[in-house]
Amino acid sequence: MSAVIPIQADRGCTDAPVLMERGQREVFCGLTGIIWLHRKMQDAFFLVVGSRTCAHLIQSAAGVMIFAEPRFATAILDERDLAGLADAQDELDRVVQRLLERRPDIRLLFLVGSCPSEVIKLDLSRAAARLSQRFMPQVRVLNYSGSGIETTFTQGEDACLAALVPVLPVSTRQHEPELLIVGALADVVEDQFSRLFQTMGLKRFAFFPSRNSTTLPAVGPNTRFLLAQPFLGDTAKALESRGATRVASPFPLGAEGSAAWMHAAGSAMGVHADTVEQAIAPARKRAEQALAAHRTSLAGKSIFFFPDSQLEVPLARFLSRELGMRLTEVGSPYLHRQHLAEELAWLPAGTQLSEGQDVEKQLDRCRAAAPDMVVCGLGLANPLEAEGFTTKWSIELVFTPIQGFEQAGDLAGLFTRPFTRRTLLAA
Amino acid sequence: MQLTLWTYEGPPHVGAMRIATAMRGVHYVLHAPQGDTYADLLFTMIERSSKRPPVTYTTFQARDLGGDTAQLFKDAARDAYARFKPQAMLVGASCTAELIQDDPGGLTQALNLPVPVIPLELPAYQKKENWGAAETFYQLVRHLAVKPTEPRLKGNQPRCNILGPTALGFRHRDDVREIRQLLALLGVAVNVVAPLDASPADLARLADADFNVVLYPEVAHQAAGWMTRNLGLPATKTIPIGATATREFIREVATLAGIDPDMAAAEAQSRSPWYAKSVDSNYLTGKRVFVFGDATHAIAAARVAAREFGFKVVGLGSYSREFARDVREAAALYGVEPLISDDYLEVEAAIAAAGPELVLGTQMERHIAKRLGLPCAVISAPVHVQDFPARYSPQMGFEGANVLFDTWVHPLMMGLEEHLIGMFRGDFEFHEDAAPSHLGGPATQAPTAPALIQVQTQHNEESPAAAIPAAWAPDAEKELRKIPFFVRGKARRNTEAYALSMSVPVITVETLYDAKAHFSR
Numbered sequence: 001m002s003a004v005i006p007i008q009a010d011r012g013c014t015d016a017p018v019l020m021e022r023g024q025r026e027v028f029c030g031l032t033g034i035i036w037l038h039r040k041m042q043d044a045f046f047l048v049v050g051s052r053t054c055a056h057l058i059q060s061a062a063g064v065m066i067f068a069e070p071r072f073a074t075a076i077l078d079e080r081d082l083a084g085l086a087d088a089q090d091e092l093d094r095v096v097q098r099l100l101e102r103r104p105d106i107r108l109l110f111l112v113g114s115c116p117s118e119v120i121k122l123d124l125s126r127a128a129a130r131l132s133q134r135f136m137p138q139v140r141v142l143n144y145s146g147s148g149i150e151t152t153f154t155q156g157e158d159a160c161l162a163a164l165v166p167v168l169p170v171s172t173r174q175h176e177p178e179l180l181i182v183g184a185l186a187d188v189v190e191d192q193f194s195r196l197f198q199t200m201g202l203k204r205f206a207f208f209p210s211r212n213s214t215t216l217p218a219v220g221p222n223t224r225f226l227l228a229q230p231f232l233g234d235t236a237k238a239l240e241s242r243g244a245t246r247v248a249s250p251f252p253l254g255a256e257g258s259a260a261w262m263h264a265a266g267s268a269m270g271v272h273a274d275t276v277e278q279a280i281a282p283a284r285k286r287a288e289q290a291l292a293a294h295r296t297s298l299a300g301k302s303i304f305f306f307p308d309s310q311l312e313v314p315l316a317r318f319l320s321r322e323l324g325m326r327l328t329e330v331g332s333p334y335l336h337r338q339h340l341a342e343e344l345a346w347l348p349a350g351t352q353l354s355e356g357q358d359v360e361k362q363l364d365r366c367r368a369a370a371p372d373m374v375v376c377g378l379g380l381a382n383p384l385e386a387e388g389f390t391t392k393w394s395i396e397l398v399f400t401p402i403q404g405f406e407q408a409g410d411l412a413g414l415f416t417r418p419f420t421r422r423t424l425l426a427a
Numbered sequence: 428m429q430l431t432l433w434t435y436e437g438p439p440h441v442g443a444m445r446i447a448t449a450m451r452g453v454h455y456v457l458h459a460p461q462g463d464t465y466a467d468l469l470f471t472m473i474e475r476s477s478k479r480p481p482v483t484y485t486t487f488q489a490r491d492l493g494g495d496t497a498q499l500f501k502d503a504a505r506d507a508y509a510r511f512k513p514q515a516m517l518v519g520a521s522c523t524a525e526l527i528q529d530d531p532g533g534l535t536q537a538l539n540l541p542v543p544v545i546p547l548e549l550p551a552y553q554k555k556e557n558w559g560a561a562e563t564f565y566q567l568v569r570h571l572a573v574k575p576t577e578p579r580l581k582g583n584q585p586r587c588n589i590l591g592p593t594a595l596g597f598r599h600r601d602d603v604r605e606i607r608q609l610l611a612l613l614g615v616a617v618n619v620v621a622p623l624d625a626s627p628a629d630l631a632r633l634a635d636a637d638f639n640v641v642l643y644p645e646v647a648h649q650a651a652g653w654m655t656r657n658l659g660l661p662a663t664k665t666i667p668i669g670a671t672a673t674r675e676f677i678r679e680v681a682t683l684a685g686i687d688p689d690m691a692a693a694e695a696q697s698r699s700p701w702y703a704k705s706v707d708s709n710y711l712t713g714k715r716v717f718v719f720g721d722a723t724h725a726i727a728a729a730r731v732a733a734r735e736f737g738f739k740v741v742g743l744g745s746y747s748r749e750f751a752r753d754v755r756e757a758a759a760l761y762g763v764e765p766l767i768s769d770d771y772l773e774v775e776a777a778i779a780a781a782g783p784e785l786v787l788g789t790q791m792e793r794h795i796a797k798r799l800g801l802p803c804a805v806i807s808a809p810v811h812v813q814d815f816p817a818r819y820s821p822q823m824g825f826e827g828a829n830v831l832f833d834t835w836v837h838p839l840m841m842g843l844e845e846h847l848i849g850m851f852r853g854d855f856e857f858h859e860d861a862a863p864s865h866l867g868g869p870a871t872q873a874p875t876a877p878a879l880i881q882v883q884t885q886h887n888e889e890s891p892a893a894a895i896p897a898a899w900a901p902d903a904e905k906e907l908r909k910i911p912f913f914v915r916g917k918a919r920r921n922t923e924a925y926a927l928s929m930s931v932p933v934i935t936v937e938t939l940y941d942a943k944a945h946f947s948r
Contacts, residue, residue: 053521078552116523149488379467
């Protein structure tokens with residue numbers, strides 16, 4: 001991409017070199033996405049076809065067992081499945097049958113592939129097609145892979161949504177553009193965005209994924225889709241193959257990011273920039289006011305990102321431009337150059353970008369950089385705190401509603417709280 | 428293929444991690460894909476460990492599968508040795524790596540590292556966490572314990588090893604402290620505690636003791652058996668949970684050590700037997716308790732509940748299939764059907780059917796109890812952050828028995844309070860659906876309701892088509908409400924059974940008391 005973009009003096013990190021790392025990765029696999037996806041899609045069930053490790057991962061990553069009977073489970077492969085003594089496809093039919101008898105409320109079932117199911121080449125797409133045929137129209141069965149050998153953490157959502165794209169209804173509208181917001185957002189954020197779109201005068205917009213599988217949004221050549229999350233590469237490709245067009249934009253984090261995102265939505269739908277500005281002005285002002293207080297405590301402080309959710313680049317941009325933090329290293333499991341183009345241009349030049357991970361080497365770099373704050377996963381946070389670093393667990397940035405104007409202050413608050421706490425405890 | 432909502436145990440390599448993390452100077456190189464590093468957070472978050480587990484993951488990806496994953500493993504093992512310089516290395520595979528069959532043991536051997544390398548074969552599709560921990564500890568002991576060439580000279584003081592405590596164990600840290608204190612009081616020296624805080628060098632001198640104290644058979648049974656056979660070290664069998672078992676444990680240790688224990692001194696801080704005898708504890712008599720956990724803790728809890736607190740054990744089960752026989756024997760003592768299962772839904776159904784007044788279980792049963800509105804105390808792993816209290820809170824020894832008394836009795840209604848409820852039965856403030864006053868919170872619905880529903884459905888299924896279960900007349904239903912809630916389920920079942928056998932179509936107050944008379948004969 002960079003070849004066709006004219007190089008300008010002030011292009012931020014557009015052409016910045018990226019440190020590519022390979023080694024031990026201290027990140028979750030794509031199965032973890034089930035934790036928020038099953039809350040978002042209220043009639044969907046996620047059946048992981050995997051090992052005891054998969055089951056243990058999901059329950060440990062969820063922290064505690066919040067739901068007595070959750071809408072996710074694991075079909076644990078055992079020796080008989082591996083030795084071929086049991087036909088894995090028959091076994092899967094049996095498990096799904098039992099599951100759907102127990103849960104007649106389920107309308108959409110995802111068979112989720114894992115590392116072991118991928119390695120033994122268990123054909124889940126065949127299983128999904130067969131089971132769909134058997135249980136339609138009551139239950140639709142789809143499949144995707146959340147395996148660690150193919151997906152990192154939030155890529156699980158990408159794989160899940162990409163699997164849903166082919167079953168989205170065909171849009172019947174021939175000429176009028178429709179806006180599709182893509183990426184799981186908290187319901188509260190979705191409702192705020194809806195109100196802003198309505199104020200802007202937008203009538204035809206929808207969110208994907210929808211809260212119910214029976215109300216999936218339609219898609220077609222007049223669909224303009226706007227990503228709400230930076231990790232949806234495959235979903236975007238799938239939507240494009242259905243004729244939809246991606247609207248380029250920074251991501252809706254912070255007042256500035258949210259404003260740019262709203263303007264991108266407006267311009268894609270032919271709404272005049274002044275109208276957009278007018279619609280978002282009160283919320284934007286509130287966000288800026290909320291951020292001002294946090295800026296006082298964060299400005300000038302340095303921050304180091306370990307790779308986790310692919311939200312690192314937009315977050316770093318927000319912390320640097322709106323809160324005045326100094327970026328040391330910004331690590332991400334995967335840098336999607338195209339989807340992050342606007343974000344990279346906004347990153348201050350000279351920021352060290354890294355992609356992938358070799359955790360021991362990265363820890364060495366982190367210690368050498370001695371940042372005021374480290375953003376990292378749960379496996380690293382307490383050990384780094386014990387070394388004297390102030391940390392922010394990255395998973396909270398995924399599980400908390402942080403998008404949009406009204407959440408800008410909350411998002412900044414996630415970074416100020418560890419500092420405040422440290423000061424309180426020291427006193 | 429087994430449908431699983433929640434698991435009681437992780438995969439076997441997590442068991443191996445619990446051993447490696449407990450020890451010093453050991454590093455574990457695990458052939459595993461991205462995502463398996465989740466296991467680190469069990470230690471850093473649940474146990475609040477200030478250090479990362481000493482584990483290196485190879486993190487292979489799909490694109491590596493066609494290429495050389497074996498080389499990836501060798502590089503990871505070599506780098507891990509260079510960086511961490513352990514005294515011994517464990518190498519093995521997680522579930523996915525097991526499928527690609529790279530032979531971590533052979534690969535590491537080819538590196539000629541200057542330290543012992545112990546390959547672990549942990550079949551992830553057959554075995555589980557505790558088995559993995561036991562196997563890892565056994566392999567470490569087998570490889571590292573040095574068999575003395577000459578017979579050991581006994582010192583003046585008897586010496587023992589303490590075996591079994593691991594990282595992420597349920598109160599292991601505090602149990603070790605309690606048992607160490609007890610042994611010191613008895614005049615027994617401790618040679619090595621393992622795996623917790625032991626180094627490979629410590630394991631090398633395991634033979635320099637007279638006997639082993641096995642605290643957690645799930646982890647140490649296999650290693651202790653090997654040491655008995657190969658190093659001539661006998662091992663204790665009694666698990667010192669509860670005051671009675673602690674006394675028995677002292678006697679067992681005394682026999683092995685050849686000493687005459689001062690029981691009175693050992694028991695100086697023991698309060699739970701007296702607390703259980705005190706009149707206030709009268710109300711604990713016959714409290715219905717359901718017990719579930721790992722085999723060691725579940726069996727011990729049932730014994731303490733029945734013999735030391737005077738509860739009635741209405742259910743006993745364990746997810747430890749390896750120790751199913753012991754659980755069955757224990758269940759026979761209380762006349763209950765043993766539940767050997769790792770199916771969370773099955774356990775939930777069993778608890779609902781038993782209609783207990785207290786659940787002693789794991790974090791899983793805590794959730795079940797919450798859903799059924801029952802009081803619950805946690806007695807066993809699987810653990811979460813609450814099971815690592817900041818204070819000293821052992822389960823073993825006399826102080827452990829004190830802790831059990833407090834933690835099991837606390838969720839229940841207090842003694843006098845329950846008597847008052849019996850006296851003012853049906854009073855608008857003092858009624859059985861009110862939560863214990865010391866726990867606060869609003870009144871909850873009758874906690875035994877799910878059990879009744881459960882029993883009734885079964886009833887319907889089992890009844891012959893012609894026999895229609897009798898309906899309850901409103902006044903009889905009202906009278907039934909006056910019966911204390913903990914026996915109400917039984918009263919309802921008995922009355923319905925009686926009505927069915929007598930072909931009574933409607934249960935009246937008369938039928939209720941007829942049934943009572945019938946069954947009390």
